[in-house]
Amino acid sequence: YAIAVLKTKLIVVTGHTLCGAVTATVKDVLSKEGMPTENLGIVVDNIRAAAEMAVETLPDAPLVQQVQLATKLNVFEAMKKMMKNSTIIRDGVASEELMLVGAVYNIEDGSLDWVGPHPEQEKI
Numbered sequence: 001y002a003i004a005v006l007k008t009k010l011i012v013v014t015g016h017t018l019c020g021a022v023t024a025t026v027k028d029v030l031s032k033e034g035m036p037t038e039n040l041g042i043v044v045d046n047i048r049a050a051a052e053m054a055v056e057t058l059p060d061a062p063l064v065q066q067v068q069l070a071t072k073l074n075v076f077e078a079m080k081k082m083m084k085n086s087t088i089i090r091d092g093v094a095s096e097e098l099m100l101v102g103a104v105y106n107i108e109d110g111s112l113d114w115v116g117p118h119p120e121q122e123k124i
Contacts, residue, residue: 016106018107025050029055047070
């Protein structure tokens with residue numbers, strides 16, 4: 001509705017620092033023990049790809065750095081899903097009538113780190 005009727009020109013997908021779900025997912029990827037409850041498993045399934053990429057990219061980094069990267073990658077994963085699953089978003093981005101960008105909000109200081117468009121946007 002917002003895109004088709006209101007002619008929205010910008011969508012911002014925003015993650016945030018200190019995210020418990022991202023942290024739990026990275027810890028799960030590192031431990032390979034699984035989530036303690038089924039409900040948590042459902043939540044982290046949507047974050048798992050980003051967490052796995054972060055751990056693979058930074059295998060020896062401290063947890064905090066892995067979580068920071070996973071947060072950014074999760075924003076990109078959400079953007080990718082939006083473009084793959086929504087014709088109006090995909091077509092709008094392709095025609096440059098719509099901008100889809102990502103950001104990470106820092107809960108501690110209120111700053112916003114703009115991560116930009118998906119790095120593989122043209123391939124999606």
